[in-house]
Each structure stands twice: as structure tokens, then as C-alpha cells.
Amino acid sequence: MGTTLCLMGFLLAPAQAAERTEWPIVPRLSQGQELVYRGSYTEAQTVSDEQVKRNHRIEIRVFVLDASARQTDVALFTVLRPKGIPKGRVEESVVELASLELAHIDGQGKVTIDGDAMVASPLDGPTSRDCGFFVEAPGGRAEVDKSWEIAEPGWPVRVWKLVGLVNVGSSRCLKLVGVQQSGTWGKPRADQAAWRRSDTVWLIPRLDVAQKVERVIEHREPGRQVATHKSTMVYELESSLQYPGELSKDRRREIMMARQFADVLTPLQAKGPRYTKQLEALQAKIDHHLENQPPTPYREAILQIKHRVEAARRGESPPAPITLVKDRPPAVAEMGSAAPDFAASDFNGRQSVRLKSLLGKPAMFVFYNPNSRTAEEQLLFAQKTQEAHKGVLTVVGFPMSDDAEAVGKQKTDLRLTILLLQGSGLRQTYAVNETPKVIILDAKGIVRGSYVGWGSETGPAVLADLKRMLTAP
Secondary structure (H helix, E strand, O other), X not given: OHHHHHHHHHHHOHHHHHHOOEEEOOOOOOOOEEEEEEEEEEEEEEEOOEEEEEEEEEEEEEEEEEEOOOEEEEXXXXXXXXOOOOOOOHHHHOOOEEEEEEEEEEOOOOEEEOOEEOOOOOOOXXXXXXXXOOOOOHHHEEEEOOEEEEOOOOOOOEEXXXXXXXXXXXXXXXXXXXXXXXXXXXXXXXXOOEEEEEEEEEEOOOOOOEEEEEEEEEEEOOOOOOOOEEEEEXXXXXXXXXXXXXXXXXXXXXXXXXXXXXXXXXXXXXXXXXXXXXXXXXXXXXXXXXXXXXXXXXXXXXXXXXXXXHHHHOOOOOXXXXXXXXXXXXXXXXXXXXXXXXXXXXXXXXXXXXXXXXOOOOEEEEEEOOOOOOHHHHHHHHHHXXXXXXXXXXXXXXXXXXXHHHHXXXXXXXXXXXXXXXXXXXXXXXXXXXXXXXXXXXXXXXXXXXXXXXXXXXHHHHHHHHHHHHHOO
């Protein structure tokens, strides 16, 4: 059905369509219409150089509750099932996630839920409220080869571009590409992870909803050049049907009852045992609906609520909600807190060292400027400290410079054996606002000492604190 819809506009005027450079990007839906998308969600994560994969089948239904020129109200129903179960088997009913949301789409394609913009998807798991088949465009129009930005509170901007008309199988559709990424994606840092989300959407002209959606989300651990976690979601439009009369009413009724049951359950669920009677009454209403109303494709949403009611009556806690990974500011090393993780390279470019590989015994980090007049004194202090505490203390020097030649010459001239790692990428997370700076960590990586500047009293103070930490029980 989706293919038929995608072809209609070009059967009417193929010559004119090929010449167009500007297109409206506004969903054209009508009350009682239902879009059904099906596809897959795949995760691949590299853990200790081994790849772990998860595969799921995904189904998304969009049912139009009301439609006007200014706003379209829809129900978004997402079901996620483990992949690999043959169709027709009883196990196919196994559902990992079933989510029903009521959303609004304005004249520019912007989607909101409960008044909040809903354009971002989770970066760390399958989404429970995907709406990638709608694309927001300023003024509801887009021009070929021109990009536009969509701002999202708390997130980096998403940049969209209309590529043009392309083939999707035997169909001709509008191809749009959207990219959103953390500030560290293009500039890898030793102390910060990075992520990038790439969306490709093929829109059906004259309807301006997607024939196909593909989303790729990549994560990169600190100091890594390649992605260490990648998820891919792909789904296509299988049908777009207009339901008349009672068929439309049955779907609407089931959707609204599911939302009503969920709204009643939410305040009761956290303290289930205290609301036993209310939970029993809610379960009775759910059972009455299930027994007396004809089932629709949205029945799974009510069954999920029933399972949650039963769990609350047993005193079980509700499942933790899926969290969104935003572009948060990095953690900063503070006294008494865990030192931020990092992956810093040595100046020979032969290895990348993670903080966790340095733990297990106390550590002393020396952040210094190789060109400082006191740099030689600081480095010799670090060298002697390592020699005096061989086997019980790790000493690392972090030159705050990218001049590998100068750092290497200094290391050779002073005959240093301490580990030297690039420190410029740690300036923010280790709060190196000025040099030199010495930080002491205990064996678990907790910051136990911090010293800024260098004078005759600095060395003795560091050694005194080291002695107390090393001799403490």
C-alpha cells in the first residue's frame, strides 16, 4: 500500500516533479487513518575487543485521532519483540517493550507529547516513542541541497538536508538526511565520550510521511577513534489505511482506555501495598474491558498495564524508565570524589592508557608545562618519588603541550622513567587552570590530594600526604 501511495503523485505529473527544487514537508493525514511500520532494531557493542549483539523486531502504529489544518493528534504505539522467534509460534507474543503515547504534530512537522517537544530519541537503547517518520522543517517547506537546523533544548542542534528525489525500490521519494552529534565527535578527547546520530528519511510526496526510516547511533569511548557501540533502527511503511465507522471507534476506544488505565496506575504503582484496594479495583476494570470489548492491535498496551498492576499488588517496583543521554558537561576531579576516567596516549603514539589500568595502588599525577622554568625540578621530584615508592605508587607525568619533540628531548635529557601521557585533553576534567598541578589518588581512584603551584613547601607537603595515605590501614 505504501508503494502505491508513493507512486501516485508521479503518475499524475512526472515531468513537473523532476523539475521541482522546493517541497512541502507537512504531514497530510486524516482522522481514522492508520500507518503501520515494521522493521528491526540492532545493537552491537565492543566489550574487551569482543562484540556483543542484540536483535529485535519493531512495529510502530500511528493512529490519527483528530486532524485539522493547524494540528494533527495521533496515538504512537511501539512494540519491540526479540528477533529470531518464528512467526506463528506462541513465543511470538513475548514483548520486551510496548509503549503508547498521545502526540501532536503542528504545521511544521514538530511533534510534542504533553507539551514537550519530542524530537530526540534515546541514545542508549531502543526508543519507546519513535516518531522518525515526521520531519520538522521551518515553514513546513524544504529546498533541495539546502540545510536547516532544528534546535532541541539540552541537545546539540540537528542539521537536516533535503538531498532530492531518489528511488526506494520501485518508488520515487524525497530523501532527507539529519545529523546530530556531541561536541566531541569531531574532536576526540581523552576524557570524554562522543556520540553521533544519523537519520535518513524517505518521504512520500503529497503525504509527507516516511516510506522508510533508517537511524544509526554511534558511541565512542574516551580516546577511541572508532565507534565502540552502534545501534541501527530500520523500518518501512507496510500499510496506510483509512478505518471507517465502528472499526475506527474500536481503535480509538482501546487507545483512550489504555491511557486512562495508565494515568490511574502511575500514582499507585510506586507504593503498591498501601493502595491494595485501589489496585484491585483498577484490575477489575481492566479485566472487564478485556472481556467485553473487541480486541484491536492496541490490546497489547492494556495487557502491559495489567501486568504492571499485578506486579504492584505483589509489591514489586516499577521498571526504571529509559533515560536520555544528553550532551552533559564532563565530570571534574574534586577532593573526595572519583577521578574522571580518560584514555590518554603516550608521546610515541604506541599505546592509549586508561585510568582504570593505573588503579589498584595509589597514584600521583603531575600536570606541568614543559617550557616552565621549574619544569625540570618538578619532573625530577616525580622521578625520585617513583623510585622511593617503587611497586606501591604509580607516578604519571602529564605535559600540557602537544610538542612531542620537546617533551621527548626533556625526558631523555633528565633520564626519566616515569610514564608520560598527553595531558592537554584533560585540562577541563582535571581542572588544570594553571600549571603545575599535582593530584594524588588512592588505590580506588578517589582524589585525596590536590596541589597547585610550585615552591619550596610543595614537595614536602605532597610527600607527607603520600606517607599518610600509604601507611593508613
